[in-house]
Amino acid sequence: MCESMKNAKIRLCVTQDLSDAQTIPLERDQAHYLFGVMRRKAGEFVLLFNGRDGEYLAEITDAGKRRGVLTCVKQTKPQTMPPDVWLLFAPVKKAPTAFIVEKSVELGAAKICPVSTRYTNSDRIRQDRMQAQALEAAEQCGATYVPEVDKLVKLEAMLANWPDDRQLVFCDESLAGAAETLTAQKGVEKWAILIGPEGGFSDSERDHLNTLPFVTKISLGPRILRADTAAAAALALWQSTLGDWL
Numbered sequence: 001m002c003e004s005m006k007n008a009k010i011r012l013c014v015t016q017d018l019s020d021a022q023t024i025p026l027e028r029d030q031a032h033y034l035f036g037v038m039r040r041k042a043g044e045f046v047l048l049f050n051g052r053d054g055e056y057l058a059e060i061t062d063a064g065k066r067r068g069v070l071t072c073v074k075q076t077k078p079q080t081m082p083p084d085v086w087l088l089f090a091p092v093k094k095a096p097t098a099f100i101v102e103k104s105v106e107l108g109a110a111k112i113c114p115v116s117t118r119y120t121n122s123d124r125i126r127q128d129r130m131q132a133q134a135l136e137a138a139e140q141c142g143a144t145y146v147p148e149v150d151k152l153v154k155l156e157a158m159l160a161n162w163p164d165d166r167q168l169v170f171c172d173e174s175l176a177g178a179a180e181t182l183t184a185q186k187g188v189e190k191w192a193i194l195i196g197p198e199g200g201f202s203d204s205e206r207d208h209l210n211t212l213p214f215v216t217k218i219s220l221g222p223r224i225l226r227a228d229t230a231a232a233a234a235l236a237l238w239q240s241t242l243g244d245w246l
Contacts, residue, residue, distance in 0.1 A: 008045040008057055010038060011139045013146060018053040018072055023061070026068040035063045047076065049144045054079040080144050082108035083243040084190045086166075089113075089231050090120040090197035091152065096228040097122075100195075101130050103228075105137035105147060107235040108244060113192070114152040119199030125152045155205065162214060166190040170209050170217045171234050172201075181218050182241045193238060195231045 012034070016024050026034065034040050042063045048070065049055045055077035062069035087109040091097050104112050112134065114125050130149045138146045162168065167188045194209075201209070209215050220233050239245040 008047050010034065010040065011047040011049065011055070011142070013135050013139055014048050014050050016050065018048055018050055018056045018075075020072055020074060022056075022072040024048065024058065024070040024072065026070065028066050031064065031066055031068040034060070035068060036065065045073070046070065048072065049077075049138075051145050052079060055142075055144050077142075077144055082110045082143075082145060082147070083239070084110050085235070085238060085243065086111040086113055086192035087195070087231060087235060088115050088155075088158065088168075088192055089195040089227065090115055090117045090155075091122045091125050092198055092227045093121065096226070097125070097130070098133055099228045100231045101133045101149065102137040103232040104235065105134050105143060106141045107232065108239055109147050109235060110145075111147050111150065113150045113158070115155045115158055115194075116152055117155045117197050117205060118202040120197045121199075123152075127151050156208075159208070159212065162212075163190070164214070166192055166214065168212070168215050169193045169234065169238065170215050171195055171220055171230060172206065172209075172217050181216060182238065185216055186242065188242075191238065191242070193231075193234045195227055195234060198227050 012030060014024055016022070034046065040046065040060055040063065042060050044060050046058055046060065047055055048058045054075050056072045057074050057076050058070040058072050060068065061071045087104045089100055091114050101112060112130070116123055127149055134149055135146050167185060167190065169191065171194060220230055225233060
């Protein structure tokens with residue numbers, strides 16, 4: 001069994017419940033990927049997760065061109081949920097946005113929330129594509145949870161309906177200091193991080209954020225970061241200060 005686990009390099013996210021001896025019929029695209037692209041055969045092993053039941057080692061028991069069946073053998077990881085931190089970001093160009101989604105999953109965001117600001121480069125997104133990117137990132141990084149990607153909403157609408165029990169980290173390039181500011185808020189359990197667009201926040205947006213009682217302002221250092229770099233840096237900083245890196 002140890003050798004089987006060592007050879008199970010492919011991870012798939014499925015929708016079905018997972019348990020010992022559970023059979024999993026594959027969707028057509030998954031069957032094509034597993035058997036047509038990756039050339040896996042009956043008797044070989046893969047890893048499965050569904051965001052609820054942890055990770056399972058599964059044997060390929062039926063391999064066809066358009067269909068297949070996997071049988072769960074044993075659980076290899078328990079279900080692990082990320083800390084309750086959302087990432088809010090203004091969409092940028094296609095490749096940097098894909099980077100933000102991928103790194104958000106790798107760095108343990110529980111939810112990904114695109115927001116439209118005054119200087120946002122794009123006022124339209126492909127929510128389905130971003131959700132697929134999040135799923136692929138979870139498959140590749142060993143996560144057992146896939147964060148939901150929300151639809152794009154205007155920043156002011158998001159702030160107007162903000163939950164009372166969630167603190168919002170406002171990454172403001174005009175400030176200095178971060179870790180000490182976050183550490184002072186250690187009693188807070190629910191968080192979100194807001195990353196602005198490449199053009200930064202407008203003066204009116206910054207003024208409005210500064211008036212909100214649930215906002216914690218931090219700096220990401222003395223250099224201006226690209227939006228995709230800032231998202232990764234902010235999540236890493238939060239995880240190392242308040243998250244599951246401790």
